[in-house]
Amino acid sequence: MVFLAVYMLAAGLSIAVVASVSRQTNEVIQTLSRSHETFSNFVFGEVFEVQKALSAFHELVAPIDEGETLEALKRRVERATSPMINYLPGVINNRQPIIEAMILEDPLGVKLRFAEIGAALGAHEVVLSAMVRGLAGETDRSQAIEKFRDIRRISTEIEKDLAELNHLYSQIYSLLASRINADIEEGQRKVRFLGNLLMVVFGLIVGGAIMFFLYDRRIQRVRERRHEHARQRLQDMVELRRTDLEVAEDRLRLILENIGEGILAVNREGRVLMVNPAAARLLGFETPKLVLGRDAHPFIFGGSEPGDGKPPPDSALSRTLRHGSRVRVEQATFYTVSRLPIEVAYETYPLRREGKISGAVLHFVDLSDWVKRQSQMIQIQKMDALGTLAGGIAHDFNNMLTPILALSQLSLRSVPESDRLHLRLEKIIQAAQRAKDLANRILTFSRQSNLQVSHQPFDISLVVRESVGLLQSTLPSSMTLNVSIHPECGTVLGNASQIQSVLMNLCSNAADAMEGHAGVLTISLKPLSARPRTLTPHPRGGRYAELSVIDNGKGMDENTIKLIFNPFFTTKEVGRGTGLGLSMAHGIIHEHGGDITVESKPGKGSTFRVFLPLMRKERVKSAKLKE
Ligand SMILES: Nc1ncnc2c1ncn2[C@@H]1O[C@H](COP(=O)(O)OP(=O)(O)OP(=O)(O)O)[C@@H](O)[C@H]1O
Numbered sequence: 001m002v003f004l005a006v007y008m009l010a011a012g013l014s015i016a017v018v019a020s021v022s023r024q025t026n027e028v029i030q031t032l033s034r035s036h037e038t039f040s041n042f043v044f045g046e047v048f049e050v051q052k053a054l055s056a057f058h059e060l061v062a063p064i065d066e067g068e069t070l071e072a073l074k075r076r077v078e079r080a081t082s083p084m085i086n087y088l089p090g091v092i093n094n095r096q097p098i099i100e101a102m103i104l105e106d107p108l109g110v111k112l113r114f115a116e117i118g119a120a121l122g123a124h125e126v127v128l129s130a131m132v133r134g135l136a137g138e139t140d141r142s143q144a145i146e147k148f149r150d151i152r153r154i155s156t157e158i159e160k161d162l163a164e165l166n167h168l169y170s171q172i173y174s175l176l177a178s179r180i181n182a183d184i185e186e187g188q189r190k191v192r193f194l195g196n197l198l199m200v201v202f203g204l205i206v207g208g209a210i211m212f213f214l215y216d217r218r219i220q221r222v223r224e225r226r227h228e229h230a231r232q233r234l235q236d237m238v239e240l241r242r243t244d245l246e247v248a249e250d251r252l253r254l255i256l257e258n259i260g261e262g263i264l265a266v267n268r269e270g271r272v273l274m275v276n277p278a279a280a281r282l283l284g285f286e287t288p289k290l291v292l293g294r295d296a297h298p299f300i301f302g303g304s305e306p307g308d309g310k311p312p313p314d315s316a317l318s319r320t321l322r323h324g325s326r327v328r329v330e331q332a333t334f335y336t337v338s339r340l341p342i343e344v345a346y347e348t349y350p351l352r353r354e355g356k357i358s359g360a361v362l363h364f365v366d367l368s369d370w371v372k373r374q375s376q377m378i379q380i381q382k383m384d385a386l387g388t389l390a391g392g393i394a395h396d397f398n399n400m401l402t403p404i405l406a407l408s409q410l411s412l413r414s415v416p417e418s419d420r421l422h423l424r425l426e427k428i429i430q431a432a433q434r435a436k437d438l439a440n441r442i443l444t445f446s447r448q449s450n451l452q453v454s455h456q457p458f459d460i461s462l463v464v465r466e467s468v469g470l471l472q473s474t475l476p477s478s479m480t481l482n483v484s485i486h487p488e489c490g491t492v493l494g495n496a497s498q499i500q501s502v503l504m505n506l507c508s509n510a511a512d513a514m515e516g517h518a519g520v521l522t523i524s525l526k527p528l529s530a531r532p533r534t535l536t537p538h539p540r541g542g543r544y545a546e547l548s549v550i551d552n553g554k555g556m557d558e559n560t561i562k563l564i565f566n567p568f569f570t571t572k573e574v575g576r577g578t579g580l581g582l583s584m585a586h587g588i589i590h591e592h593g594g595d596i597t598v599e600s601k602p603g604k605g606s607t608f609r610v611f612l613p614l615m616r617k618e619r620v621k622s623a624k625l626k627e
């Protein structure tokens with residue numbers, strides 16, 4: 001736009017200059033035309049006057065009338081010559097300097113000729129004056145007529161000179177006229193040229209402005225098209241990038257959703273920024289959404305209230321948040337939302353934003369199964385080793401006992417009852433019998449791990465009810481038995497007599513714990529649907545039969561609890577307990593895919609719980625069909 005304004009200004013200036021120059025040139029032309037007119041008036045006016053006088057003179061000095069008197073002739077001459085004599089000197093003398101000034105260059109030699117004619121006219125005027133005076137003084141008519149004829153001759157010469165003068169004037173006039181015309185033409189040509197030039201300049205300027213305007217619009221359009229094109233390309237690129245990002249994000253989301261390991265991102269304050277479904281599940285939530293924004297510390301460090309479990313300064317999370325280091329923890333305990341412990345291995349990574357640590361990512365793996373399997377393995381190995389050892393000993397021991405028992409029994413027959421030896425032999429046989437029983441139990445235990453017990457579906461409610469029937473007759477009468485059995489608890493795949501022996505063992509332990517005092521034994525059986533991780537013993541979740549044996553006996557301290565499932569661990573006096581009851585129960589329940597737990601406090605009684613997985617109804621049906 002600025003360019004356009006400059007162009008328009010230049011165009012305006014050009015027009016003004018053209019107008020001013022043409023006005024000035026016109027003024028010059030007009031001035032020249034005026035002087036031309038003045039000159040022609042001046043020159044020709046004078047000559048015209050002289051010629052007029054001369055023609056009057058010629059008329060007056062025309063042929064003489066015979067009857068004309070001398071006096072009349074003299075008057076005629078005087079009347080005719082006096083204007084001539086008046087005008088003639090002025091024709092030359094007065095105009096001489098003007099002619100000189102006007103004719104600066106004299107290519108035709110007009111000036112000289114003009115001077116010559118001037119001189120001749122002057123001489124004629126003198127002669128004529130003398131002749132007119134001579135005639136005036138003449139008295140003789142014939143003499144006067146002679147002088148009159150001389151005057152006529154002179155006038156003819158003056159007439160010739162005037163004709164030439166006239167011719168000269170014409171020449172000067174045409175010379176001047178052509179020069180003035182040339183000047184005028186030159187001026188007009190200059191004006192035309194200047195006008196044309198300015199018109200060209202103006203045209204160029206206007207054309208340039210139009211071109212510029214059109215070009216500018218074209219550039220504008222091209223620029224707009226380019227902008228549009230660039231915007232389109234940018235939009236395409238953004239779209240492409242967005243699609244790429246969406247695909248990548250989708251892929252990432254799929255990976256995060258489908259990996260079995262927990263990923264949890266927290267900010268510096270420990271608030272959950274991101275969590276994958278596996279982590280949410282492990283922490284006891286149904287969906288990741290429920291975890292977002294929560295304080296993650298109680299999950300990582302325990303504590304009963306949110307905010308309780310602040311990270312210890314040397315914890316992996318604190319170190320990562322402080323130093324940005326990546327820390328690996330081989331084994332630790334996390335806590336579910338219902339405060340149940342989960343064994344995990346985890347690693348912490350820093351989350352950086354613009355170079356600063358803005359939070360941390362925890363990647364954790366559930367070790368519960370592994371820890372459990374590990375402890376089961378240890379237990380199994382322990383039991384295997386002890387079983388093998390005890391089995392070997394029990395076998396030899398049994399073999400050794402056989403002759404002792406057989407020979408003692410034989411000897412007994414040959415010894416009369418009155419003999420003291422009879423009583424002694426009886427005691428030997430009793431002791432050997434007990435030793436044989438013990439050896440057999442040890443053998444049973446040692447064979448158990450190798451024994452392939454057949455597993456069949458059985459109704460757990462029925463089996464427990466049967467066992468309770470048996471128990472009632474064997475338990476001491478001082479004990480009160482509370483039984484609560486869900487009538488249709490479900491079907492367990494396993495060995496019913498093994499489960500029965502587990503229940504018998506638990507109940508006989510409970511009875512022992514009463515130590516002869518009146519106590520209450522509670523047996524309950526109920527179904528239980530557990531979500532994964534909500535209950536420690538069964539991480540997989542599902543339906544279980546929960547069999548509880550609760551007594552209000554002497555209870556156990558923590559150290560005892562740790563040992564009770566070990567084979568041969570007993571607190572009972574020698575000969576009363578083998579310490580195999582609970583270790584066998586543990587083995588049996590785990591073989592059934594279940595679990596056994598204990599809660600006890602000294603003086604407060606004990607609660608043993610057995611969890612046995614229940615078969616799904618469809619599987620029970622198909623198993624029955626097979627039968
Ligand atoms: N209900 C209970 N109350 C208190 N202590 C118990 C109870 N059940 C078991 N115990 C403790 O656990 C130990 C181990 O029990 P376990 O059944 O394995 O062996 P035992 O009962 O001593 O011997 P066995 O069962 O071979 O006769 C017991 O000696 C006892 O100290």
Ligand SMILES: [Mg+2]
Binds near residue numbers: 508577580
């Ligand atoms: Mg026992």
